[in-house]
Amino acid sequence: MENSSPSVGRENNPQSASPISRATAVRLSLYLRELRRLQREAVAGISSQDLGNSLGVSDAVVRRDLACLGQLGRRGVGYSVQELICNICEIMGMARDWHVLLVGAGNLGTALLRYRGFGEQGFRVVAAIDNDPRRVGGKIGDVEIFHLDQLEETVETRQVSLGILAIPAEDAPAIAQRLATAGVSGILNFAPITLKIAGDICVANVDLAAELQQLAFSVARGTSRR
Amino acid sequence: MENSSPSVGRENNPQSASPISRATAVRLSLYLRELRRLQREAVAGISSQDLGNSLGVSDAVVRRDLACLGQLGRRGVGYSVQELICNICEIMGMARDWHVLLVGAGNLGTALLRYRGFGEQGFRVVAAIDNDPRRVGGKIGDVEIFHLDQLEETVETRQVSLGILAIPAEDAPAIAQRLATAGVSGILNFAPITLKIAGDICVANVDLAAELQQLAFSVARGTSRR
DNA sequence: TAGATTGTTAATCGATTAACAATC
């Protein structure tokens, strides 16, 4: 997949100036969240300083990050909220329609299925998978639950490109591999284990216990905030 | 709180060599998770290379990180799993007893209450808070649910030092401030909003939609892994 | 001893900060 298509039209897009670092990408999500809030409040424009202040980021960093999207700001004026939203969405791949499969409809999985945030960001959870016969065949919200045996089939028929893993750590490696083999290109992993998957696939990890541990460490050190 | 006690006995502890960066602290959580797994499998010792390999971290980084804890390794041999676990727990503040209050017993809150991981890391969820009268007075697992009005009282009587916020974004700022004022020293925030709290308090944010967005970005960019 | 592995250094890489000319 790495260099499959000879030239993936970067040259058609003159405004994407510099490549986007991970640190910048993380902040772009933050900006987007705040910009949407501003839009709901009918705010039309904002300066790098104001945007930074509301998120605990310096104005210089905001400008640098936004410069990655092209020359969107107007000197002496600031940025258009609407225009920033469009451009961040575009660059973050939100223009695409992402079909998501949830694997594991236990406590956490159920909570994630009911979580509104994914849909608001444009992700569509198209199905869930579980191995408990009492859950299979049922629905949570309007998402159907299929049996683990139907994983590959579901990925295929529902054109799933992202998987969410909300299953025990011991089951995670095998299921992750099955998702990858079935053609899923990214996994959001809630199982507390480092996945090693053969093939070309992205993994993002969310370890809830580790997050709480980091918080405790900050408190113990008296670091405050972060 | 910053410089309250004149000298907080760093000098009594000759082995803590260098200060611990955030990047290192995050990895220490990872090491701890893996080391506990090794311990369950009765593995007594491990080299920086093997530990790094299992987590996707280079051996040099592992050695550097572990050197922050003191001289724990033996040249030509490696590290003692048991000894590393003890030292990481100590430095991460896990020796302490952390009392945690969950605010918001909705979908996500309930899932977090039932999540085993926190307890396994030594955190004790001592109570939950909600404003829905149908939930108040009930229990989830063996954790009692109190009314929002009893927040301050609960923090006091149960000696809560960490709060978990699983409530809508619009309610989060006010509740976070109440937690801080009541004496909580850290907040794990699941609400998609940047908290600004008066007083000395640590905040760690987990934005589930943003995590999925980062994953989509990686996929869109063809970055693979991370 | 010979092989393995640590602890630590110097070199590299990347990200942030401060500053300011350009310009609305």
Place this chain on the structure above:
DNA sequence: TAGATTGTTAATCGATTAACAATC
């Protein structure tokens, strides 16, 4: 014009990598 704010540079800071002497 004068005031505000961007886009971008150079300087600083911090983290990672590569290498290797020390030593088990």
